[in-house]
Amino acid sequence: MTTLTRRLTVTFQDKPEQRLRIILGGLGCLLFMAGALSVTVGALSLDLAQILSGSLTEFDQSVLFSIRLPRILLAATVGAALGISGAAMQGLFRNPLADPALIGITGGAALAVACVIVLAGTVSGYLGLYGLGIAAFVGGIASSMVIMRIARFSGTFSVTHMLLAGIAINAVTFAGTGFLTFLSDDQQLRALSFWTMGSLGGALWEPVLVCLTIVIPCLFVLIRKSRDLNLLLLGEENATYAGLDTHRLKRAIVITASLCVGAAVAVSGIIGFIGLVVPHLIRLLFGSDHKLLIPASALFGASLLVLADTVARTVVAPTEMPVGILTSLVGGPFFLWLLVKQSRLKP
Amino acid sequence: MRTLLAAFLLVLCPVLSVADTPGQINSPDRANSPNRIVSVGGALTEIIYALGEQGRLVGSDTTSYFPPEAEALPKVGYQRALSAEGILSLRPDTILMNDEAGPPPVLKQLAASKVRLVSLPSATDLDGIRRNIRAVGALLDVPGTADALLQTFDKTVADLTAVTARQSDRPRVLYMMNHGSGSPMVAGRDTSADSIITLAGGQNVVDGYTGYKPLTPEAAAAHAPDVILVSTRTLEQAGGMESLLRIPGLNLTPAARNRRIIPMDDLLLLGFGPRTPAAALDLNKRLHSQ
Numbered sequence: 209m210t211t212l213t214r215r216l217t218v219t220f221q222d223k224p225e226q227r228l229r230i231i232l233g234g235l236g237c238l239l240f241m242a243g244a245l246s247v248t249v250g251a252l253s254l255d256l257a258q259i260l261s262g263s264l265t266e267f268d269q270s271v272l273f274s275i276r277l278p279r280i281l282l283a284a285t286v287g288a289a290l291g292i293s294g295a296a297m298q299g300l301f302r303n304p305l306a307d308p309a310l311i312g313i314t315g316g317a318a319l320a321v322a323c324v325i326v327l328a329g330t331v332s333g334y335l336g337l338y339g340l341g342i343a344a345f346v347g348g349i350a351s352s353m354v355i356m357r358i359a360r361f362s363g364t365f366s367v368t369h370m371l372l373a374g375i376a377i378n379a380v381t382f383a384g385t386g387f388l389t390f391l392s393d394d395q396q397l398r399a400l401s402f403w404t405m406g407s408l409g410g411a412l413w414e415p416v417l418v419c420l421t422i423v424i425p426c427l428f429v430l431i432r433k434s435r436d437l438n439l440l441l442l443g444e445e446n447a448t449y450a451g452l453d454t455h456r457l458k459r460a461i462v463i464t465a466s467l468c469v470g471a472a473v474a475v476s477g478i479i480g481f482i483g484l485v486v487p488h489l490i491r492l493l494f495g496s497d498h499k500l501l502i503p504a505s506a507l508f509g510a511s512l513l514v515l516a517d518t519v520a521r522t523v524v525a526p527t528e529m530p531v532g533i534l535t536s537l538v539g540g541p542f543f544l545w546l547l548v549k550q551s552r553l554k555p
Numbered sequence: 556m557r558t559l560l561a562a563f564l565l566v567l568c569p570v571l572s573v574a575d576t577p578g579q580i581n582s583p584d585r586a587n588s589p590n591r592i593v594s595v596g597g598a599l600t601e602i603i604y605a606l607g608e609q610g611r612l613v614g615s616d617t618t619s620y621f622p623p624e625a626e627a628l629p630k631v632g633y634q635r636a637l638s639a640e641g642i643l644s645l646r647p648d649t650i651l652m653n654d655e656a657g658p659p660p661v662l663k664q665l666a667a668s669k670v671r672l673v674s675l676p677s678a679t680d681l682d683g684i685r686r687n688i689r690a691v692g693a694l695l696d697v698p699g700t701a702d703a704l705l706q707t708f709d710k711t712v713a714d715l716t717a718v719t720a721r722q723s724d725r726p727r728v729l730y731m732m733n734h735g736s737g738s739p740m741v742a743g744r745d746t747s748a749d750s751i752i753t754l755a756g757g758q759n760v761v762d763g764y765t766g767y768k769p770l771t772p773e774a775a776a777a778h779a780p781d782v783i784l785v786s787t788r789t790l791e792q793a794g795g796m797e798s799l800l801r802i803p804g805l806n807l808t809p810a811a812r813n814r815r816i817i818p819m820d821d822l823l824l825l826g827f828g829p830r831t832p833a834a835a836l837d838l839n840k841r842l843h844s845q
Contacts, residue, residue: 250644251638251641251644252644266669267643267668267669270667270668270669271640271668274664274667274668275639275640275643275664275667275668276640337659337660337663390769393740393766393767394732394740394767395655398636399635399658402635402636402658407636409636409637409638409639409660409661410658410660410661410664411664412660412663412664415660521638521640521641525640525641525644526614526629526630526632526641526642526645527630527631527632527638527641528632528640528641
């Protein structure tokens, strides 16, 4: 793989556009294959030939259309959302350790969800179905807005302030969640812990479409900002001298990333690792040009989560594993392996 | 990278072959009544077994662990964290569940698959159990067996009432359970623990709050229960009788002084299924064993 990327870099040194197109095409194929595999595999196995020829039984058809397809689409959307917001955050903080949790979205979402589960009691109807998702979205966005507001108190929208505010707000939200956990009864506690482990099991068409309508515009905004993010890599001062309005850029990036992660967390709970590691992997393999990094993170994040979710819903069928556990369990060691390998390559 | 991909595919292979095993389809012997049932909820599964209709079960959730055979059924996960595809892969024609089943989006997915969903309220008293037995009997089209089961049920209830009517004292009981770390939780009013204690002729020492609250050492000492009732699992988690009695506050109670700790299985004690009258009778005996 690394020799391949090196060859790609050498071959297309003078034609970055072409290199970009080839890499994105390859990742697109990966996503397509992941999707095709995912459609056929599951607790119920469906035959790809039968799906394509439309000769499924009515039962299999309803499983395909009302359960599996929305789920795969959701996995791809959430994976892409986490991938691009991770890439944007790492670019903004100019730190490979930055991930969406830093701007308080997951903490705020978890707190809001805990409030609904523990304090609101049983809710039914529309709110019962989407209540947790709406709460997670509102809570996530609210806490990231608070962090952004605090960062602007210094008058300069300082990244350091934002980072510190993020840590403080996270501490507060986790304390709040902890307090609610303490108040919760047996069943509420279970509901809460299942939510924090993250799952794509509740994929219905409506939330999938809502999530898509939020994530796709965000993706385009971030791709448009990729040149500016490249400039920011030079350092804030240098970027300003190069004519970049860094305040506006930072605000735009934080807002889009919060929207993306907010939408993802709302539909799937907390799925770790993807936001941190997908952009990292892309950077290790293909370099840190944001023009490539952002769309590639979207495609790779989507493929990775589709595959992970396929495994999550097959290994322990007829029940399923929370996919958040799986992404961290498999991804962590893989990432370590890659790090070790990379550092060995360098003298 | 390539070796990694190969390893990944290798891991996936057994998964694929497991998923490919076709489900056996029973020939329907009764028209319109369900023959392939997934039961979600320990008490409902118990009712199906008590009616002798377990042959129609194709799966159950993890709370269904009585009778022991029920543990061998394919498990569709915890009742509040079901997976739609997992359940449907068992090719059920009916999903019988209590009102705790969820999460709601999964129920909506199941409804979209056109499999029959039957939801029964969780029983919190004897009448609730009777209603559920009747409802399951009607669903399975065995009202006669359900009536017979109800007769045995009512007879045990009559025995229980006769026993409790003769007893003048009502032992003061504290029900405690431990989920994970932190203080054990103590049952207040409007809990199934409170109902079964009352049913068994005891008296819940806690009447100041509803639901479960963490135990504070001083409150435990102040309530001064004669007996401490715990779930078997809580006792195991605590590390046995000795360590349980060392919990601050508990060690000051009359129950600890006289070493009166009664461990009982959660599903038996709090399940509110067909075994509840027998469980209450058993609890009554153990409450009055001194």
